[in-house]
Amino acid sequence: MGELEKEEEMIKGESKKGMGENEEKFNEEVNLDKKYAWNNKYKPRKPKYFNRVHTGYEWNKYNQTHYDHDNPPPKTVQGYKFNIFYPDLIDKSKAPGFKIQKTDNPDVCILRFVAGPPYEDIAFKIVNREWEHSHKKGFKCTFERGIFHLWVNFKRMRYRR
Template sequence: MQQTIDDRMADGESMVVDQLQEVTELIRVEKAKKFLAQNCSTCDDAPAPAPPSVSDKEDTEQERGHSTAADADEEGSEPLGAVALPLTETLPAGPEWRKPKYVARVRTGYEWNKYNRVHYDHDHPPPKVVKGCTFVLHYPDLAGAKPPQYAVEEDGSGSDETCIVRFHAGWPYEDVAFRIVNREWERSRKAGFRSTFDRGVLRLSFHLKRVFYRR
């Protein structure tokens, strides 16, 4: 279907360019979601996260309080499991390494763009899209030490629809990585970006930039 649309647009056969561009974006997002579903494990086998502290609860309430009208169609979130790192990466010999406890989720919701407003309604909504991600990783032995780092890397699977977010803290914690949709992040705090390390807990939360098409 995507190839047919690309061919029609390239040949100048279609007069509804905006509509076909929006359909193409929906196809791309659906492909990425299916790729994630097929290649990511769930976090059912992940270490159980520590019970939320008072500060965790306060953070959650604060984030809810910052919601805007643009977030009114947010429908929830889905768990995201860690991916296996390349077998070529070996940890230095020495004391036992361990994985940090974590909670990782992707925020999903409906995108009410021009195309979707015409073809869907709230009783028959469009397909959900990934809107952002939230990561909470626990490093209790690093409280007061240098904060863990994160980096966005290419997906070794060869897909340009997804990328890898890797968290690195050093001994005694192994690196942990997650596969997410490959889209630009909103990096302003006003837009919901947050990256903190406090009392051994790393929090990273962000929204993905929306894509707008123009004729």
């Protein structure tokens, strides 16, 4: 099986899982200009990915008084599911990782995925909110069978008097 066939098979497997009720496909990639030390040894290429953004309504006190189910409030981003495919990593003992970079806009940040040869770094612009790191609340950061999973939900803002 060729390299592209493996990646296409992984993408098909992930897309067969389908979208949740409040999920949409997410592929707003950020361009990165970077030279790699291993450029002359391996041909760098971008990894394939299948990402989702989880949206929903925030029924806080303000929205409860001004909206109802017939006239709902605007949807907000509540989390992301990143599935990045690295089937041909040279050093399989070193798992891919991610870094969060600040931008000029305080409402967004750049989430950068770093793996190693032969893959280039890949980055996405996401909402800059605090993450829920509890496994029970949906956080997942694993690398298994050539797929790096990063599933993140944002903390909910609770209003108090």
